[in-house]
Amino acid sequence: MEKQNKALALLKIVLxxxxxxxxxxxxxxxxxxxxKYKFDISNSPFTLPLGEAFAGMENYINGITATGFxxxxxxxxxxxxxxxxxxxxFTSMTAWYIVRVKGxxxxxxxxxxxFSMIVPFQMVMFTMSKTANLLGLDNPVGLVIIYxxxxxxxxxxxxxxFIKSIPLSIEEAATIxxxxxxxxxxxVVLPLLKPTxxxxxxxxxxxxxxxYLLPYLTVGxxxxxxxxxxxxxxxxxxxxDMGAMMAVLVLSIxxxxxxxxxxxxxxxxGVAAGAVKG
Amino acid sequence: xxxxLLRKYFPVFVLPTxxxxxxxxxxxxxxxxxxxxTNFTTVNDSVxxxxxxxxxxxxxxxxxxxxxxxxxxxxxxxxxxxxxxxxLALALTGKSRGTNVFRxxxxxxxxxxxxxxxxxxxxxxxxxxxxxxxxxxxxPKFGFFGLLLLxxxxxxxxxxxxxxxxxxxxxTEILEAARVDGASYFTTLKKIILPSVxxxxxxxxxxxxxxxxxxxxxxxxxxxxxxxxxxxxxxxDIYETFYGRMGYEGVGQAKAVVFFLVVAVISLLQLYIxxxxxxxx
Numbered sequence: 148m149e150k151q152n153k154a155l156a157l158l159k160i161v162l163x164x165x166x167x168x169x170x171x172x173x174x175x176x177x178x179x180x181x182x183k184y185k186f187d188i189s190n191s192p193f194t195l196p197l198g199e200a201f202a203g204m205e206n207y208i209n210g211i212t213a214t215g216f217x218x219x220x221x222x223x224x225x226x227x228x229x230x231x232x233x234x235x236x237f238t239s240m241t242a243w244y245i246v247r248v249k250g251x252x253x254x255x256x257x258x259x260x261x262f263s264m265i266v267p268f269q270m271v272m273f274t275m276s277k278t279a280n281l282l283g284l285d286n287p288v289g290l291v292i293i294y295x296x297x298x299x300x301x302x303x304x305x306x307x308x309f310i311k312s313i314p315l316s317i318e319e320a321a322t323i324x325x326x327x328x329x330x331x332x333x334x335v336v337l338p339l340l341k342p343t344x345x346x347x348x349x350x351x352x353x354x355x356x357x358x359y360l361l362p363y364l365t366v367g368x369x370x371x372x373x374x375x376x377x378x379x380x381x382x383x384x385x386x387x388d389m390g391a392m393m394a395v396l397v398l399s400i401x402x403x404x405x406x407x408x409x410x411x412x413x414x415x416x417g418v419a420a421g422a423v424k425g
Numbered sequence: 426x427x428x429x430l431l432r433k434y435f436p437v438f439v440l441p442t443x444x445x446x447x448x449x450x451x452x453x454x455x456x457x458x459x460x461x462x463t464n465f466t467t468v469n470d471s472v473x474x475x476x477x478x479x480x481x482x483x484x485x486x487x488x489x490x491x492x493x494x495x496x497x498x499x500x501x502x503x504x505x506x507x508x509x510x511x512x513l514a515l516a517l518t519g520k521s522r523g524t525n526v527f528r529x530x531x532x533x534x535x536x537x538x539x540x541x542x543x544x545x546x547x548x549x550x551x552x553x554x555x556x557x558x559x560x561x562x563x564x565p566k567f568g569f570f571g572l573l574l575l576x577x578x579x580x581x582x583x584x585x586x587x588x589x590x591x592x593x594x595x596x597t598e599i600l601e602a603a604r605v606d607g608a609s610y611f612t613t614l615k616k617i618i619l620p621s622v623x624x625x626x627x628x629x630x631x632x633x634x635x636x637x638x639x640x641x642x643x644x645x646x647x648x649x650x651x652x653x654x655x656x657x658x659x660x661x662d663i664y665e666t667f668y669g670r671m672g673y674e675g676v677g678q679a680k681a682v683v684f685f686l687v688v689a690v691i692s693l694l695q696l697y698i699x700x701x702x703x704x705x706x
Contacts, residue, residue, distance in 0.1 A: 159516060160522075160523065162516075163516060163517075163523075163527050166513075166531075167526075167527055167530045167531070170530050170531055170533070170534065170578065170582075171530060172549075173545050173546065173548075173549050173578070174545070176548065176549060176552070177545050177548060180548065188548070189551075190555070192548055192549075192551070192552035192555070193552055237441050237442045237445075238442055240437070240438045240439075240442075241438055241439050241442040241443075243438065244431060244434070244435070244438035244439050245439070247431055248431050248432055248435075253439075256439070256443060259446070259451065260446065263446070263450050263451075263454075264692075265688060265689050265692035265693075266450075266454060266685055266688075266689075267639050267660070267681075267684060267685055267688050269641075269660055269663045269664070269681045269684055269685075270454065270457055270681045270682065270684065270685040271450065271453040271454050271457050272664075272667070272681075273457065273460075273667055273674065273677070273678060273681075274452075274453035274454075274456045274457040274460065274468065275449060275450075275453040277467070277468050278448065278449070278452065278453055279449075282448070292445055292449070293449050295442070295445045295449070296445045296446050296448065296449025296450050297449060297450060299442055299445070299446045299450075300450075303442070322430065327430075328430055328431045328434045328438075329434070329437070332438075353535075353536060356538070357536075357537070357538030357539060357540075357541075357642075358538075359538065359539065359540050359641075359642050359645075360641060360642070360664075373538070374538050374539075374540045374541070374642070377540050377541055377544065377646075378540050378645070378646065381646075389548075392544060393548070396541055396544055396545060399537075399538070399541050400537060400541065403536045403537055403538075404533065404536075406536070407533060407536050411529060414532075414536075415528070415532065415586055418532075418583060418586050418587070419586050419587060419589075419590040422586075422587045422590075422628050422629075422632065
């Protein structure tokens with residue numbers, strides 16, 4: 148019996164290791180191919196970059212110059228960080244007000260925000276991008292404002308859910324002690340919102356960093372973000388430089404993996420918590 | 426008392442969010458709905474045409490094909506992702522060695538963006554098909570199963586995390602009692618674990634349904650609908666109608682409204698089911 152259990156446990160580990168290898172395999176193949184000439188990538192993608200096939204850093208140089216990758220990376224970073232910050236800042240304030248102050252407007256506004264969560268982007272992509280052009284929002288700062296508009300639904304919804312569970316007495320004590328509503332919010336309420344804020348930040352970071360269509364339709368090729376830079380390599384009808392493509396794919400994956408390994412604890416928790424609430 | 430004091434602060438707390446939300450979402454949503462009943466190339470030159478865009482949509486072979494393709498893809502991906510994710514969650518609940526490493530690896534693809542995922546799998550699938558003289562765009566079946574493979578790779582880890590959270594909520598005393606009573610693994614699974622992870626199952630089902638149904642980036646990067654629109658899912662079909670050629674913007678907007686209504690029905694169904702579950706609990 149004991150032996151059988153041990154054998155089963157070993158079998159499980161072996162099986163899981165094989166699956167894990169299968170999960171890592173595609174990324175490894177892309178990485179290996181980023182050091183091969185495009186001819187060898189297309190004709191023998193599963194061989195190592197040895198001898199004649201080894202392209203050195205050529206693909207990276209081509210990919211970076213063709214897409215302006217460093218700029219795209221910085222731009223993605225800018226848009227993601229400031230959008231998430233704006234969403235957290237403005238929607239946490241809104242959520243607190245909506246929960247604490249009763250009124251018809253607040254109720255309607257709340258339901259409209261929840262409603263926006265179920266509307267697919269295709270429904271508004273044309274009119275939204277025209278509006279963005281009209282209002283001069285077709286630049287990275289504009290993107291931050293647009294993401295606030297689209298991210299407000301989920302974020303306010305999640306903050307509202309959490310705020311409802313905070314006992315009113317804490318805030319009333321602060322008011323009696325002479326706190327203005329702004330002081331009460333920033334000194335008393337906001338620190339309590341931290342767990343929800345982390346969940347919202349994780350979900351929105353994953354969304355905004357990887358978002359392709361929204362920035363493509365609003366800022367296009369003038370201000371490429373990382374996903375736009377990758378898709379840009381495919382271009383119109385010409386053939387793709389597979390070497391440059393592999394290099395750019397690797398460069399796009401690296402920041403994500405670093406972010407993941409650093410914030411892994413929060414990401415896993417945030418995803419689990421976000422799913423339960425969303 | 427607090428509410429009254431706070432009321433005056435409406436311009437500070439609510440107005441910025443409300444204005445941005447109205448301009449970026451609400452107004453485009455309303456004008457979008459209106460434009461679906463018109464012909465237009467820009468927002469200003471719209472001419473009311475009644476339901477003719479909708480008539481066009483429901484007789485468009487590509488739209489109907491994309492609809493069926495998307496439905497079929499959704500069914501396959503929802504089942505495969507959830508079965509595999511649940512199996513992995515069962516294997517990775519508990520404290521055995523290496524559990525965390527495995528969880529880390531399985532979740533990772535989820536963080537990579539759809540466009541990047543599409544090109545990663547294009548390389549892999551074309552590499553395999555190369556041996557047989559095919560490429561991913563030579564047959565719609567390749568695109569279909571390619572998308573399925575990609576979607577599984579991306580979503581399994583995500584769903585696994587949610588299932589693990591659910592399984593961990595099963596009280597250990599009950600599991601212990603079942604073990605003492607000599608219940609087999611499958612009895613425990615069927616009678617104890619499955620019923621108590623029902624909320625997680627509901628969440629995962631709807632997450633996979635909506636994500637599969639609304640798939641765009643992966644579709645664009647992996648096949649962009651090739652060959653000849655035969656792997657074109659709904660979201661991509663709407664995009665192509667808008668931006669692929671001039672003069673069909675009204676039809677594109679009508680397709681988008683239909684798409685929205687289907688997604689809305691799925692979401693309301695989810696709300697209804699989760700609401701009912703919470704009442705029972």
